[in-house]
Amino acid sequence: MLSQAARHVPRKVHTPLNSRSGQTFRAFYATIQSLRRSPPPTPELDDIDPADNDFIMSILRANPSLRDTQAYRAYFNLTPPPAPRKHEQLKDALRDPVPTTDARPPDVDTQTQSPVIASILNPIQRRTALVKVQGPFTERQLESIARGMVYLEKLGLLSVIVVENESITRGRDGERSAIVEETMRVVTALEKQGARARPVLGAVVRLGPKPGDEEDPEPQDHAIPEAHTFPSDLVHIRSALRAGEIPVVPPLALDSFCRSVRIDSNDVVAALVRGMAEAAVSDGYGQQRKDAEPAHHSDDIDLTPLRLMIINKEGGVPSYARSGLPHLLVNLTSEYTHIRETFDKQWQSSHPTSLSNLALARTCLAYMPPTSSAVMVSHRSPSSLIANLITNKPALSSSLPHAMLQTNRVLNQHTPTLLRRGLPVRVIRSAKDIDRTKMKTLLEQSFNRKLDEAPFWERLDKCLDFVVVAGDYAGAAIVTNESDPANESSVFTPVSYLDKFAVLPSHQGDGTVDFLWVALHDESYGLGSTFSANPNGGKQGVGEGRDLVWRSRANNPVNKWYFERSTGHLRMGDWVLFWCDAEVRLKIEEGRRANAGLSYLEEWEHGRMSVWGDVVMKIPSSWKKVS
Structure with a gap:
């Protein structure tokens, strides 16, 4: 059962299919098509002469979620005027009861604007x-x-x-x-x-x-x-x-x-x-x-830097995991050294200032508020700055399936890199090493429910696989090995089950959710791939990936986020069963079949969902019953 509080949902990836099953098939096809030739890049909108409504279109392309909009409004103290009351509307109508006969279109500036649009275009702070x-x-x-x-x-x-x-030589005359x-x-x-x-x-x-x-x-x-x-x-x-x-x-x-x-x-x-x-x-x-008197802000401006923007010709920081295409989101606390160590020498010519700009972002974010971010962006993508300002998110979520990102024509050398101060990420493999007090606080605040402690810890002592912890228990992903009580055969392979995925409310929207899911990917279904060798304190890419399974209530609003990251799902009454296929196994099978590609149902997939359903649905609840 997964946290409803972890609602840091990335901007919507548009698809012609609106059903949830359509979203599952999209992720499936993205997986089996990962080795196919990528579609030719389309011209970027910023290379085309802008139309008069280019600014409005840039805002619309940002596609902010409700959480993004609320955060943006809070930063800029946006307070839209209240809607007029009914009796005021009636007075206005009585004041001018006769409709005008002038057929000319009204002046745009005189039209009544939506309160939300008015507040965005007229920020107070x-x-x-x-x-x-x-x-x-x-x-x-x-x-x-x-x-x-x-x-x-x-x-x-x-x-x-x-x-x-940089073309002006240091020390030259003039x-x-x-x-x-x-x-x-x-x-x-x-x-x-x-x-x-x-x-x-x-x-x-x-x-x-x-x-x-x-x-x-x-x-x-x-x-x-x-x-x-x-x-x-x-x-x-x-x-x-x-x-x-x-x-x-x-x-x-x-x-x-x-x-x-x-x-x-x-x-x-x-x-x-x-x-x-x-x-x-x-x-x-x-x-x-210090004198405890409130500051008067009316005639001054808050100098606190909210963003750091580095605009160049290079774009973002190239990633070895994306064959030189940019990183989408960087956790500077845990990834800074690793990015420098994996920086390919051939990128020195195409991205000569990436590492120095990476160091600049690290230094600057240390003095900026924790919610601030830095973005490295090409001069070709000015509209992406609007998306970053309104949503404070990368252009594409880094926790989306790698195959989907590799086949997405939006991801190219000009895709911006978003950098955040981030949190340290580590992997715990023994239940005795978990700080139970902090874990309990995290789970109860994230799910807004009371933990039934004794049976929960007893179960983890028996079947814990690993726990990914972000920061000082700001977020955690708990994975267990679940056996089938009705099947005591020695050949039964335990199910790798995502028992809990939780993030503190105070850390939702700061990138912790994506950082946590990427580490979860690297330790479970993504294990064994070259792009899973990340510095999260775990196996760092060495090992064999396993299918990851989890369940979520059918009415959980976070399910949209899970649909986009899972390989598939199955409805089971009031629950939805999600899974992510082991990526390396799919790659090996696809390579073995060569041009034949993957079949719709592989041999190892026959009957596995019924086994998963039997095992997962027998897992007891971790929460105390509400009296």
Whole structure:
């Protein structure tokens, strides 16, 4: 039985089949077609001249869930006006009872807007983002980037842009003039798209670590920025943001002799992220002032960076598991070292700055709120920035079946990579190593039910296979080996059963659900494949995968999420039985059959669902009965 609280549902993957059985067949066909030739890529929408309604279409393509919309509205303090009461509508009708005879279409601006649309297009509280524009870019490419920045501004996110042009050689004559010229190109591109931009040509950061960093006894899991800034240095950026202007900053810093010198743009971005976050705290945002008096926000702006955006020509970080196509979602806490170790040398030419940008994201997110994220995106995909802002999710969920992602034409070299601070992930194989107090708290808060402890722990002591734990029990997936009491034959293979999948409500929407499911995949039905060798403390890809089975109430709203990730499902009265086939076994069988492909029912599949049903439906409930 799985948690109804784990409702972090990815954006809907459109399919012509609306039935649940259709969703199962889609996942099945994605699995058996994984070795077929991928369809030719279609032209990206951002390569086509935008129409007048391009902004609205970008919002619609984001397809946010109800949870996404609520989170977005909370961040930007969106409060739509209440609907007019009936007697007010009647008064309006009596005031102008005679219909107009003018056949002209009404002015769009005078039409009554939906409260939700009005609140999205007129945000009350504006937030900030740090954007690294990593050129060189052509005028057409800058136009596309500027359009994306304008879209974000309309949605309430004001960008602080740091400019970089890697074609400008370090130390050459006229280097400073060239950097300033590049900064003005970005300003001009923004203004052509209707934005108000302000070049901040003076250095806003200082070289070297911030005074006092060397005295900090606590070790850091990220690199300390090699530049720093003080609140007084941010006066020009703060002034621009208050005026509704986009500050555009060149990669310059003051050295010890107060000279303005060019430095790595990553150092400027990291220093600004840290400085703006610290300035926001001193302004009273994010926490109360030391004197316990509430901050007055009406005439100021929250400098806390909500997003880090790295726009370049490379796109996201290439993944060995996707044959060089980008990572979709990165858990920096547990995957950072592994990504660096598996970075193929041939990618150094096609993605020369991926690892340095990965390190930049890790440093910046350490100073940003836990709900913040970083995105590495190609200049070809400005509309994906809207989706990231509204949903705070990757373009495609990383927990979807690998075969489905490999055959999805949306996944290409320009697909963005979303990066989050994340949580450590580990695998526990002995029931005695489980922190039972924390596990009980997690399960009861996630399911909103009381755990029947004695029989639950007794069962785990007998049949536990493994537990995947995210963070300090922020999420967990419990897998058991279930035997058939009616079949005591020694040849009976225990069923690998997903007993519990739970995430704390406070961690829903921060990527924990996807991180947890990917680790579950790597330890069960995905085991044995090259892309399952992830650093989760488990078998790291070594071993033989097994079919994974679980059940869920038929009315569980999370079932939509399970349909998209399972190989198939079977309705059993008030329950739905889900399963995921062992991926390597399907690959081996498909390779053995060569061009014949897989049959609709393999030999090992005959009768297995009846066995699964008999075993799974006999598993007792883990919850106390409601009196």
